[in-house]
Amino acid sequence: MPATTKDRILEATELLFRRYGYTGTGLKQIVADANAPFGSVYHFFPGGKAQLGEEVIRRSGRMYEELVMAVWDGADDPVSGAGAVFAGAAEVLRATDYLDPCPIAVVALEVASSNEALRIATADVFASWIGAIGARLAAAGVAVEESRRLSHVLIQLLEGAFMMARATRSTEAVDAAGHAAVALIAAALDRVL
Amino acid sequence: MPATTKDRILEATELLFRRYGYTGTGLKQIVADANAPFGSVYHFFPGGKAQLGEEVIRRSGRMYEELVMAVWDGADDPVSGAGAVFAGAAEVLRATDYLDPCPIAVVALEVASSNEALRIATADVFASWIGAIGARLAAAGVAVEESRRLSHVLIQLLEGAFMMARATRSTEAVDAAGHAAVALIAAALDRVL
DNA sequence: GTCTATAGAAGGATAGAC
DNA sequence: GTCTATCCTTCTATAGAC
Numbered sequence: 001m002p003a004t005t006k007d008r009i010l011e012a013t014e015l016l017f018r019r020y021g022y023t024g025t026g027l028k029q030i031v032a033d034a035n036a037p038f039g040s041v042y043h044f045f046p047g048g049k050a051q052l053g054e055e056v057i058r059r060s061g062r063m064y065e066e067l068v069m070a071v072w073d074g075a076d077d078p079v080s081g082a083g084a085v086f087a088g089a090a091e092v093l094r095a096t097d098y099l100d101p102c103p104i105a106v107v108a109l110e111v112a113s114s115n116e117a118l119r120i121a122t123a124d125v126f127a128s129w130i131g132a133i134g135a136r137l138a139a140a141g142v143a144v145e146e147s148r149r150l151s152h153v154l155i156q157l158l159e160g161a162f163m164m165a166r167a168t169r170s171t172e173a174v175d176a177a178g179h180a181a182v183a184l185i186a187a188a189l190d191r192v193l
Numbered sequence: 194m195p196a197t198t199k200d201r202i203l204e205a206t207e208l209l210f211r212r213y214g215y216t217g218t219g220l221k222q223i224v225a226d227a228n229a230p231f232g233s234v235y236h237f238f239p240g241g242k243a244q245l246g247e248e249v250i251r252r253s254g255r256m257y258e259e260l261v262m263a264v265w266d267g268a269d270d271p272v273s274g275a276g277a278v279f280a281g282a283a284e285v286l287r288a289t290d291y292l293d294p295c296p297i298a299v300v301a302l303e304v305a306s307s308n309e310a311l312r313i314a315t316a317d318v319f320a321s322w323i324g325a326i327g328a329r330l331a332a333a334g335v336a337v338e339e340s341r342r343l344s345h346v347l348i349q350l351l352e353g354a355f356m357m358a359r360a361t362r363s364t365e366a367v368d369a370a371g372h373a374a375v376a377l378i379a380a381a382l383d384r385v386l
Numbered sequence: 387g388t389c390t391a392t393a394g395a396a397g398g399a400t401a402g403a404c
Numbered sequence: 405g406t407c408t409a410t411c412c413t414t415c416t417a418t419a420g421a422c
Contacts (some may be wrong), residue, residue: 005388018306019306020216020303020306020307021214021216021302021303022199023213023214023216023217024216024303024307025331026414026415026416027415027417028414028415035390037389037390038389038390038391039387039388039389039390039418040388040389041417042417042418043387043389045387048416048417049415049416049417050331054411073264073370079264079408081349097306098306099306100302100305100306105302105356106303108303108356108359108360109293109298109299109302109356109359110213110214110217110303112291112293112360113211113212113290113291114212114213116218117257119359119360119362122338122360123270123360123361123362126357126360126361127361132316141276141279148369149368149373150369150373151367151374152357152366152369152370153350153354153363153369153370153372153373155357156349156350156352156353156354156356156357156369156370157346157349157350157355158353158367159349159352159356159357160348160349160350160351160352160353161299161349163298163301163302163349164319164345164348164349164352165353166269166301166302166304166305166306166312167301167315168316168319168320169310169312169318171315172343172345173349174272175342176341176343176346176349177345177346177349179342179346180342180343180373180377181379183380184377185328186374187380190266198406219396219397219398220397220398220399221396221397221398230406230407230408231399231407231408231409232400232405232406232407233406233407234398234399235399235408236405236407240399241398242399264398325403357392372415
């Protein structure tokens with residue numbers, strides 16, 4: 001693997017954040033998983049756990065957006081695009097033994113009332129996602145205001161579905177969310193015509 | 194205050210869980226907030242933090258269900274009931290400086306991959322909520338299967354909206370979720386007629 | 387500049403005084 | 405049975421060897 005020490009630390013942290021969250025993840029566990037010496041954390045991230053956490057949130061938020069939007073763009077229209085995203089998420093959940101498909105959800109809830117810098121990082125990620133989805137809906141003809149509202153809703157359905165699916169260890173919640181997502185987008189597109 | 198020591202511990206823990214989650218909440222902070230001696234935790238909860246956590250999840254999940262369903266039942270029909278729930282949640286968020294209105298969300302994501310007993314407790318709470326909402330939708334004439342699917346979706350919208358609202362410190366996400374919830378319920382009721 | 391050893395604080399848990 | 409003092413572990417962070 002040609003990954004640098006810094007990259008291995010970032011990737012190991014992202015995975016641990018999905019499983020155990022920010023407070024639940026220790027630096028010692030991170031360096032163990034990343035096969036890195038302990039000091040490397042402070043070499044690459046002088047600000048310690050907080051700086052590492054912020055970089056992981058922003059980086060993984062960006063990568064997850066690219067991943068999801070690639071699935072979306074692979075479909076013919078927004079309705080089947082959203083359907084593919086939810087179907088893919090259900091598959092990922094089953095394949096990973098219900099590891100959180102979203103890299104920032106646990107951290108976002110944990111730090112919202114306790115760490116302002118990290119909270120802003122998660123807010124920036126959500127804003128970027130809203131922009132990406134909203135642009136696609138608007139391009140399909142949905143009014144700008146409704147596009148923004150609907151992009152919020154799609155993210156909520158996804159995050160809420162992940163929470164319920166992980167708790168119940170079932171993808172029923174994801175299927176229900178996908179069903180609603182498809183219906184809402186179809187209704188919005190109907191109003192365009 | 195006539196609350197017993199055990200009740201004060203439970204209430205303080207619930208509040209701390211909403212703010213900092215399970216791993217982010219220390220037993221010392223709990224007894225400090227509850228004005229209780231440290232030993233009381235192990236007196237009332239011999240299983241330690243895990244037992245206390247499970248009781249808090251089940252208890253607060255039940256209380257939150259009663260609270261939300263009381264708001265729902267105070268309205269004339271499911272559409273305005275759901276609308277009142279989301280409007281009330283937005284108001285709570287603003288009034289509490291964006292403390293999580295849901296008592297189990299942070300913990301649910303934190304423990305899903307790390308603590309099986311607590312994970313099951315959160316799953317049981319979600320199942321109870323689904324039953325409560327589904328029964329009301331079915332009573333309004335919605336088919337049982339669709340009632341179950343829609344109750345999943347309403348919880349997802351609520352939880353997803355809380356996550357985004359807390360991260361962005363804005364209730365825009367809750368308003369969007371409420372808008373979608375009302376539309377989905379109205380459409381389901383239209384199909385009944 | 388890469389890594390080890392350790393400091394200092396906070397975590398959960400327990401023993402035992404009263 | 406109510407409470408205090410303490411134990412042991414784990415955490416983040418740092419100092420310093422190499």
